[in-house]
Amino acid sequence: MDGLKVSQLGARAGVSADTVRYYDRLGLLPATERSESGYRLYDERAVARLRQIRQAQAMGLRLSQIAELMRTLDGGECPCEETVEAMSERRAEIDAEIARLTALRDQLDAAIAAGETGECCDPCEDECVPEVLRPRKEVNP
Amino acid sequence: MDGLKVSQLGARAGVSADTVRYYDRLGLLPATERSESGYRLYDERAVARLRQIRQAQAMGLRLSQIAELMRTLDGGECPCEETVEAMSERRAEIDAEIARLTALRDQLDAAIAAGETGECCDPCEDECVPEVLRPRKEVNP
């Protein structure tokens, strides 16, 4: 009777019941109490934790990293240092991805500009293929 | 005897035999000739096409988009307009992703800076949780 069921807990943090069960499977939520009939029953501490997980996700952390932080926390230790570490790690990954995508975008911009101003496939060689997609010559291994 | 086998074709464009077979499955390569014993045999046109596919990929296009362009090409039509369209589509997606990641990175930077200068979990409320990961209040649906 007392205690939130999966979809009630989910609603308190804006996630689906499925997602709550998924996090539970991954061990992100505190050890679950169960009703006689087997229903998961959560308390306010679980609400706080679920929101904390979502907050960590919004900061770009992966569930695997969050799981580690939760383990530290449940072990009674302070997760501060580990959190900064995890965030720095993710920052580096995200930065690399931004760099990759930015270079790609610039290439695309140039190609789109060239494609819009150029004649259709002019000058044609062999096959009709837009300049920007012409096969590049050798790839030496 | 004449004609390149999968790994030979792959080598000419810097991809694995598996990748060549994969592209073949997706219909990206020209209709395959086969030797008596069932081996795929490719010619120079296939080399050009495989390089063209890789070029298109380097421009950020997806294999599904490239497949469409190839269909147009094989239908004897000019793929120029479609190519610009495909590139514009991808540019928009990539741009959105860059925006998302950039915002995330900025948030992370701020959080990392706050985490490095702050006292460990100070001030603590209820549980020891770094400031940047404290559960945010209500999520109203």
Place this chain on the structure above:
DNA sequence: CTTGACCTTGGAGTCGACTCCAAGGTCTAC
């Protein structure tokens, strides 16, 4: 007592571009 809304479980499907596998066939060289 039945309807309907919830809950349980394990497992599969999604997206993209591969990569790797096993079981079997082929080809060249020694």
Place this chain on the structure above:
DNA sequence: GTAGACCTTGGAGTCGACTCCAAGGTCAAG
């Protein structure tokens, strides 16, 4: 003739964070 390097096929596995499923159990209202 036999080793070894290639080829064939269909299918499964990878990464991440879900989402959806079927088959069955539970519970409150009418």
